[in-house]
Amino acid sequence: MLWNIDLTLVDVAIVTRDAYAEAFRAVTGRPLVKLVPPLGRPDSEIIFETLAVNGIVAEDGHLPAFISALATAFADRRKRLPKEGRALPGARDALKAVARLDGVVQTVLTGTIKGNAVLKLQAFGLDKYIDFELGGYGEEVYPKATLLQVAQGRAKARLGTPFTAANTVVIGDSARDVQAAKIGGAAMIGVASGRSMEAELRAAGADVVLPDLSNASEVVAAVAGLTSPVVARGPVSPAS
Template identity: 40%
Template sequence: MGLRRIVLWDIDHTLIDTRGVGRELSGIAFERVTGRRMERQARIDGLTEPVIFRETARLHGLATSGEDFERFAEALAEAHLQRAAELRERGHALPGAAAALDALAALPGVEQAVVSGNVRPVAEVKLGVFGLDRHIRWESGAYGEDAEERAELVRIALERAGLSASDAVLVDDTPAGVGAALANGVRAVGVATGRSTAADLVAAGAETVLIDLADTDRVVSALS
């Protein structure tokens, strides 16, 4: 690794859990844009927001356009801003998340950014309400509005950060996130705090799998 290094964080079920608030807000935005109540939602683990929106619409017999997604993204961001206090009250940062971010920020040359399927305004609210945003270089991350495929998000983040794959490590709770890192030659550390098991993350190719982020020393060791 060079003098500069970057840790690329996933958000949902890696750093935070919205405890259902995220789905509710997606439903509000979906109905605002389509005029239809969101009866069910497409699988979300490891997918980006434009894919989730399109597939959810398809479950309701609806075809959508890029313009529809832009409207949905705006409505979703607005809903998160309006109900940020509720998100803070009902959701929570995962154990050890804040300590891990703080510890990594104290290391010379280590930068932290986000690679997330969330659109950036939503990502900012989700981390901000739990005080997890102060070490994040938002301009070095990649978000749901940037690309549909997670592997492309990793590539974009590296480009924005001005770093090579060997100078990066990605942390994610899904096999899709792990696969996106590996597709770009980036080290992947899995964290089994979502729906995927440690075995799932190992099978996907994660170099290291953490049960959670509670052991700060172990997290720093895995990501350094």
């Protein structure tokens, strides 16, 4: 199972924007005037578009330099995350409940670069449920559908099982997440907690649409209904 992070599990937009502004200045020597909206896109794409709308002609070294600067700027602000950001309602309980399903491994499919993805979830104690080594991240210069296939390949190499729409579930808040799942080969649970309304998620082709994550039983039922076989384990400790 692959979770989107921003506006699905957490909202840390203020800190993210500040980190982008510092990274932009570090790389270009100029203040950031306009940051393009994320819209479910990977950081690599956001970086190129942000450079363009601010009048910077992208060069070969810009992307790696910006990613490095963004990682540093975000890490410098990590203590602000729990103060100025929030875990979305039900996120912790949903992750914990899904962890009880037999055979389920939880990772992330996110536009965020890996280091920042870890920090976002650590800030709210959500990282303990995630296997970060199997995910797809924003520094990998691929569209999100390809990131999904990259993550499926990592899971196959680790677990020895081919991953298809029959045993892969993506959960995210935007129509773009839905499109990535459908193209990349995964079932899709849309959560109307962020960028897209329930009707938009359904129109994009989500298999299940939930208003939010506040009902963990609904999340578990959706995952179980989209994968086979999935059998619940007994209770686990909060740290599991």
